[in-house]
Amino acid sequence: MRLIKRSLYSNDPEVRFPHNASDLISTSRLAKLRAKFKTQKPISGMEGDIMEVGDLKHNPDDMTTIHVEVHVKSSSTAERSDVKMHVLALLKRHCVVFGVYRWTEFDEDFLTKHVQSVAIVDTERKPIDLKSCCLSIHIFVLNEDGPSTLTLEEDEELSAANHWLLPAAEFHGIWESLVYDSGVKTQLLDYVSTTIYFSDKNVDSNLISWNRVVLLHGPPGTGKTSLCKALAQKLSIRLANRYTYGQFVEINSHSLFSKWFSESGKLVTKMFQKIQQLIDDKEALVFVLIDEVESLTAARNASQAGTEPSDAIRVVNSVLTQLDQIKRHPNVVILTTSNVTEKIDLAFVDRADIKQYIGPPSVEGIFSIYLSCLQELMKCQIIYPRQQLLTMFELETMGFRECNVSELSLVLRNIATKSKGLSGRALRKLPFLAHALFVKTPTVSLERFLEAMDLAVDKQIEERTQLLNCV
Known part of the structure; x- marks a missing residue:
């Protein structure tokens, strides 16, 4: 027995599109997608x-x-x-x-x-x-249109959020590029799948509670925002038989205060009314991302202490109230990120079903990141000729024994060990910096490039130490 849902990727005239979402997705854009899929x-x-x-x-x-x-x-x-x-x-x-x-x-x-x-x-x-x-x-099939801007005022370009129709070409490959050691990606997939399963089974949420809220927290540069985008992309592909299409709405919490200060409550409500238009179509799986959510809760705490205008607390309370309303719908997932965990108040933390710490990658994770970078440079013939590099699993199987086959891979492992503590963002930049600062030729051998990477790691560590000493 199968439960089959109609898909957005259909020529069936009965396929339902979000009829109240004209501000979010243009009719011509939907028609083009309908014809393509x-x-x-x-x-x-x-x-x-x-x-x-x-x-x-x-x-x-x-x-x-x-x-x-x-x-x-x-x-x-x-x-x-x-x-x-x-x-x-x-x-x-x-x-x-x-x-x-x-x-x-x-x-x-x-x-x-x-x-x-x-x-x-x-x-x-x-x-x-x-x-x-x-x-x-x-x-x-990937949607190749870029992000659109959700605006609130007809006579003024007041940006409230960015939104993408999923699966998006812009998000393609992010999932594979993120390397974590704790199985966090699988856990997040299982979490969303379980929320949908419980909803399909009509589980009473008053007896068994789940809020559809995920909080990813940790230091900057560890891929929290990218993971949210990758998760939405993956689920829009994985659940295409359950939902017609995916929609990703990204709210930058800083813009709430920089642009909405005078009429905060009314404008926050308008923004969520537009998001609600997407959610009202039960064929849509909607992801709402609030990046750097600590800026909301920090502002609320400051306002209560009398150091910020009272309008700030109205922004925060309005956002939290709207989140409580939309999370009741079975087809929405609320994703939040934070760089400063201690600034998030308990009222918000209690709303999150999953509070996942995302830290810097381990040595094995760093090795995998570097390996993917080197393979890309060899594919583009910046590193030439192409040479084989072993995975960490293969090195472990060999007992890390040095031989002609493993020599360069062991050098890369040593560089990964030295890089421990660098963020994922810094690690992805390092091959570029190695080429720019220490290679200075169009093409380079793998041996020479590994030497350049080693020097680039030393420079990154030195710069980070100098910055910390200045604080």
């Missing part, structure tokens, strides 16, 4: 059938569910059923893979013409026999 329905695996509620699988044989994401080219006119057939044939030809695996080149014309990539995602690092698994295949 095809009907998407749940897809069976190689063997057996999968019962689905949204994207929650209930497999009577307790077989492992493997998620396969198929990125179809925006220029493709192929039917989804044809894409599914060719992807299943590809998976049957390569029925054993090792962990996460991605095809970007294909041995048949159809996939080459219509498909950008096929990826087995979110799996453990071990051999997987696809014939013994249930496959959940997610076919999607």
Whole structure:
């Protein structure tokens, strides 16, 4: 038995769009998307059938569910059923893979013409026999339009938030680029899936409470905002059979005070009325992000202490009241981030179901970040010739023994160890700085580039120490 939802990617005239969201998404934009996408329905695996509620699988044989994401080219006119057939044939030809695996080149014309990539995602690092698994295949086309601005005044460009229609090309690849050690990405996926499952089962929220609020906190540069965007993107793909489309609304809490100070309460209400228009369409999965939420709670505390005007506390209380109202809807997830955890008051913290700390990556995480950067530079032939680098798992399997095969990978491991304490943002910049400051030639060998990276790490640590000493 299957629960099938109509999709935005459909030519069916009965497909419902957010009829009250003209301020958010133009009619022409929706028409273009309707014409571009095809009907998407749940897809069976190689063997057996999968019962689905949204994207929650209930497999009577307790077989492992493997998620396969198929990125179809925006220029493709192929039917989804044809894409599914060719992807299943590809998976049957390569029925054993090792962990996460991605095809970007294909041995048949159809996939080459219509498909950008096929990826087995979110799996453990071990051999997987696809014939013994249930496959959940997610076919999607990226929306290539950039963000739009949500405005509140007809006669004035008063920016309230940015919003994207999901899945968005701008968010593509962020999920894979974020490296965490605690399984936080899987936990967040499971959290949202469970909220939807409980809602579908009509669980009484007065007896079992969940608020649909996530708080990610930690030092700057650790990828909290990027993780929120990546989570929304991933779920818009993963839950396409449950919801027609995804919508991501990003509110910068600083703009609430810098632009809304004189009429704060009224304008906050107007903003959430526009968000409510999206939520009213139950075919839409809506993500609302409040970045740096501590600025709201800090302002409330300062106002109560008499150091800020009373209008500030009206802004905060209005926002929190509106959040309490929209979180009652089953198709909304509220994502918040904070750089200064101690400034968040308990009233807000109590609203969050998940309070996840996001810290600097471990040595293994740093190694993975650097490895992905070096592979990209080799692909672009900035590092040339291409040379093999082992993963941390492969080095561990070898007992970190030094030989011709592992020599450069061990050098990279030493650089990763030295980099411990740097933020993810700093780590992603470091290969660029290494090339700019210490290479000074268009192309460079891997050995020479690793030397440059080592020098760049030393410079980053020195600069950080000098800044701390000045504080």
